[in-house]
Amino acid sequence: MKVFTILPTDLNRRCWNYVSKEEVKCGNCNWRTTRLFVIAESKREAIRLVGEGQAGLCGECFAEMLADEGYELKIPEKR
Numbered sequence: 001m002k003v004f005t006i007l008p009t010d011l012n013r014r015c016w017n018y019v020s021k022e023e024v025k026c027g028n029c030n031w032r033t034t035r036l037f038v039i040a041e042s043k044r045e046a047i048r049l050v051g052e053g054q055a056g057l058c059g060e061c062f063a064e065m066l067a068d069e070g071y072e073l074k075i076p077e078k079r
């Protein structure tokens with residue numbers, strides 16, 4: 001699983017998280033931000049999860065989730 005960035009332009013306008021071409025809404029705190037973060041297997045899956053209301057957090061809520069739920073990170077090999 002990887003972390004994907006979802007921008008307003010990635011979303012359907014009817015998606016709950018979509019606010020405008022520049023803004024999206026966090027699924028946890030409702031704050032408006034420029035991007036959401038999603039854990040998924042692919043960008044396509046990440047977009048689907050946001051569309052289904054199952055994912056999509058602002059940076060603050062995403063970091064809090066990682067800390068609170070005990071996620072472990074894998075450092076990528078040098079590119």
Ligand SMILES: [Zn+2]
Pocket residue numbers: 026027028029030031057058059060061062
């Ligand atoms: Zn949030």
